[in-house]
Amino acid sequence: MKEYLSNLTVFSHPLIQHKVSHLCDVNTGSKEFSELVKELAMLMGYETLKELKTKNVEIQAPLQKITTPVLAEDFTIVPILRAGLGMVDGLRALSPTAKVGHIGLYRDEETLQPQTYYFKLPVDASGGPIIVVDPALATGGSADAAIQFVKDSGCSNIKFMCIFASEVGVKLLYEKHPDVKVYAANYAPGPLNEQGYIYTAAGDAGDRLCGTVSYKPQKNG
Numbered sequence: 001m002k003e004y005l006s007n008l009t010v011f012s013h014p015l016i017q018h019k020v021s022h023l024c025d026v027n028t029g030s031k032e033f034s035e036l037v038k039e040l041a042m043l044m045g046y047e048t049l050k051e052l053k054t055k056n057v058e059i060q061a062p063l064q065k066i067t068t069p070v071l072a073e074d075f076t077i078v079p080i081l082r083a084g085l086g087m088v089d090g091l092r093a094l095s096p097t098a099k100v101g102h103i104g105l106y107r108d109e110e111t112l113q114p115q116t117y118y119f120k121l122p123v124d125a126s127g128g129p130i131i132v133v134d135p136a137l138a139t140g141g142s143a144d145a146a147i148q149f150v151k152d153s154g155c156s157n158i159k160f161m162c163i164f165a166s167e168v169g170v171k172l173l174y175e176k177h178p179d180v181k182v183y184a185a186n187y188a189p190g191p192l193n194e195q196g197y198i199y200t201a202a203g204d205a206g207d208r209l210c211g212t213v214s215y216k217p218q219k220n221g
């Protein structure tokens, strides 16, 4: 196995695969696209967060007192704008006390380099895991820059969760951030297209979420 794949978890659950297929369909409109992204974030988040620490507390149950686990730490969700915003509510549904930071980045269409326009983390973000989220990991430039911002602000327990992960992006993140585990719903081996898009994925996730572009159905694939 290629070493850089050792940091990657791809969720093979049929519900996740089904929703990914609908995301990829050019006929899926903006509202449904955004619902699918939210649902996928929740389903993936459940597994991604399985190492959250718990502590035992005593509570009064109807029949007797019991000692039972509750969360000992919360997590911080850090979406990469714009598209990552679509994943926030799905994760917040898992823990209403999760905090949210923001990283404003867009990929320059010519150079494919990330351009930063905003960065804000909650002051106490370093207390629990940070999940940086974005539907697409293509060249990996945006995720690399976002993770570096989070590290530079003093956080170390970082995970990256995306829906579509390319081989190029997974390799880059492994080289730049070997400590960061990557969780994805779909993995695309091989190169990107000339514009840096994942051939088999959903096109520009941010545009499809925001309804800022329309994809015409292709007649012959």
Ligand SMILES: O=P(O)(O)OC[C@H]1O[C@H](OP(=O)(O)OP(=O)(O)O)[C@H](O)[C@@H]1O
Binding pocket: 080, 081, 082, 083, 084, 105, 106, 107, 108, 112, 114, 134, 135, 136, 137, 138, 139, 140, 141, 142, 143, 169, 196, 204, 205, 206, 207
């Ligand atoms: O791995 P990379 O090659 O950096 O590409 C992935 C980035 O591109 C997309 O965002 P985009 O720049 O289109 O911004 P948007 O979310 O505002 O549309 C996507 O949501 C990622 O942030």
Ligand SMILES: O=c1cc[nH]c(=O)[nH]1
Binding pocket: 083, 136, 138, 196, 197, 198, 199, 201, 202, 203, 204, 205, 206
């Ligand atoms: O495949 C890609 C590449 C960049 N941005 C996306 O949303 N998808």
Ligand SMILES: [Mg+2]
Binding pocket: 083, 204, 205, 206, 207
């Ligand atoms: Mg975009």
